[in-house]
Amino acid sequence: MNSATARASSSRQSDERRQRIVTVATQMFIDHGFARTSMSQVAAMVGGSKTTLWSYFPDKNALFMAVADDLIERYFGPVERYLALASDLRSDLLHVARSLLGAAMSPEISGLMRIATAEARHFEALADMFDTRGLGYGWQVISNYLERARAAGQIVTSCDTQIAARQFVGLCQxxxxxxxxxxxxxxxxxxxxxxxxxxxxxxxLLAFAR
Known part of the structure; x- marks a missing residue:
């Protein structure tokens, strides 16, 4: 094995190890909540030392942020990729609505949201992340799609797509x-x-479709 292959293998193993930690921590946070989940417990469940865990995540806050980011990408990344190629307004919005509802009903997302609501006052970085990578990310993805729909004459030209995106998510929820x-x-x-x-x-569509 040459040095480049060895480095690639080591990097892949490191990525797999990190994902294993995030997967285990996700279930533990959902089952036990933020306060009752410790780094020591996560390390024990993953297998290995706390030193190894800390080499990936310096504290529990960083680990929880990684869990949240992983879930947001897992559930909402596909919606962004779908909308990037979509063009049928009603079908596309129905796909998004189903995706949003399906995600919200999942144990992972519903559990994450309850933890985030409980911890946001004491964990400012988490609140900021949910504003930008959570709600803000979803709103922006939908807003970008609505801008294209407006340019194509599918929705009214007076539509503020940022506001409309938030209203659409609100209707779904x-x-x-x-x-x-x-x-x-x-x-x-x-x-x-x-x-x-x-x-x-x-x-x-009753409010915005042309």
Whole structure:
């Protein structure tokens, strides 16, 4: 094995190790919450020393930030890539609505949001990240798509796409997402989520479609 191959193999192993840590920590944070999850517990579950864990994440805050970023990319990255190539307004918005609702109903995202809500007052970096990489990221992805739809004459020219994107997300989250997030109720049947998705799209298009 030459030096370049060895470096590539070492880098891949390091990436895999980091992802293993993030995956284990995700489940532990969801199961036990932020306060009751320790770096020592994560290291024990992953297997290996705390020194190895700290070489990737200097503290629990950094680890939780990595968990949050990983989940945001896993659930919302595909939406961004889909919209980059999309052009059918109703079908595209319905796809986004279904994706948003599906993500919000997942144990990972709903658990993450509850932790973030509880910890944001004491963990400013987390609140900032959710504003930029969470809500802000999702709003911007949808806004960029709506700008293209406006240029194509699919929505009214007076539409402020930043505001419209936030309103669309709000419509998607106005029913079952609120119930699950606020009460811890189990996710509803798929057909009820489909009703929410279609209702959100219909209401949005009634206001903005040309």
């Amino acid at each position: 106005s029913n079952w997402v609120q119930r699950v997030m606020l009460t811890g109720a189990p996710p509803p049947r798929p057909e009820l989520l489909e009703e929410d998705a279609r209702s959100a799209v219909d209401t949005f």
